[in-house]
Amino acid sequence: MSNLNQAHPVMLITGTSQGIGKYLASYYLGKGYLVIGCSRQKSDITNSRYTHLIADISNENEILDVFKFIRKEHQRLDVLINNAAINPAIVTVSLLPYETIQKTFKVNVFAPILFCREAIKLMSRHKFGRIINIGSMATRHEVAGESIYTSTKSALNAFTRVLAKEVMSSGITANIVAPSAIDTELSKAINQEALTEVLNRNAIKTWGDFNDVSNSIDYLLKPESKTVTGQIIYLGGV
Numbered sequence: 001m002s003n004l005n006q007a008h009p010v011m012l013i014t015g016t017s018q019g020i021g022k023y024l025a026s027y028y029l030g031k032g033y034l035v036i037g038c039s040r041q042k043s044d045i046t047n048s049r050y051t052h053l054i055a056d057i058s059n060e061n062e063i064l065d066v067f068k069f070i071r072k073e074h075q076r077l078d079v080l081i082n083n084a085a086i087n088p089a090i091v092t093v094s095l096l097p098y099e100t101i102q103k104t105f106k107v108n109v110f111a112p113i114l115f116c117r118e119a120i121k122l123m124s125r126h127k128f129g130r131i132i133n134i135g136s137m138a139t140r141h142e143v144a145g146e147s148i149y150t151s152t153k154s155a156l157n158a159f160t161r162v163l164a165k166e167v168m169s170s171g172i173t174a175n176i177v178a179p180s181a182i183d184t185e186l187s188k189a190i191n192q193e194a195l196t197e198v199l200n201r202n203a204i205k206t207w208g209d210f211n212d213v214s215n216s217i218d219y220l221l222k223p224e225s226k227t228v229t230g231q232i233i234y235l236g237g238v
């Protein structure tokens with residue numbers, strides 16, 4: 001058997017309790033996907049094709065438990081969206097606590113790498129897979145005080161581009177979708193003056209929408225997009 005499960009493709013999204021991840025879960029449920037979401041908090045999504053798993057993705061065992069569930073219940077995975085991330089408060093490098101560096105790298109880099117490692121084992125079985133890692137315009141703007149968040153997203157970019165080369169022969173693509181600013185808890189926590197200043201550097205100076213993200217992902221998910229891999233799609237004219 002090969003290719004996308006046409007009836008109800010199985011999609012795993014990290015960080016679905018709020019923000020972009022919650023939107024994507026609802027959006028792809030609306031398109032007929034079986035969606036598994038995870039986060040530390042509960043989800044209020046109610047849909048018979050949605051399963052929410054409580055998991056702290058900074059812990060490898062909790063990530064492995066997510067895959068145990070998928071192997072047991074679905075035996076396949078068509079799409080992985082590595083969406084969960086944290087953005088620590090703006091701080092200059094000289095004042096950076098080691099704990100902040102560790103925690104941010106665990107959630108924003110180590111976790112998506114582990115999710116990819118486990119996902120490709122399942123996707124390879126059916127010679128089909130779509131991996132979308134959520135990046136950020138931060139890697140282009142390189143804002144002072146955001147060194148750790150920016151470094152984690154740059155590491156994810158590099159990881160994704162190398163991964164794309166490794167998994168192509170298994171029918172799997174891996175790409176980054178990098179939104180500009182979208183109104184969520186994560187962006188609310190950023191200094192709004194600094195955010196406006198950064199948005200003004202983009203071709204599109206207004207805030208982005210959730211559907212900018214799903215529109216790009218829709219394109220990557222299409223079976224016809226099989227040669228689009230290792231790409232970083234920046235939204236907002238960064």
Ligand SMILES: NC(=O)c1ccc[n+]([C@@H]2O[C@H](COP(=O)([O-])OP(=O)(O)OC[C@H]3O[C@@H](n4cnc5c(N)ncnc54)[C@H](OP(=O)(O)O)[C@@H]3O)[C@@H](O)[C@H]2O)c1
Nearest residue numbers: 015017019020039040041056057084085181182184186187
């Ligand atoms: N919003 C923007 O302007 C913007 C711009 C560019 C890129 N992005 C990227 O878009 C993605 C989503 O961001 P967002 O704005 O939607 O953020 P958000 O509203 O803060 O949501 C983040 C999600 O990640 C989950 N999460 C955080 N730490 C976790 C952990 N240790 N274990 C499991 N889940 C965890 C949170 O759930 P729990 O707290 O329940 O665990 C939450 O569901 C991120 O990759 C972000 O970098 C956002």
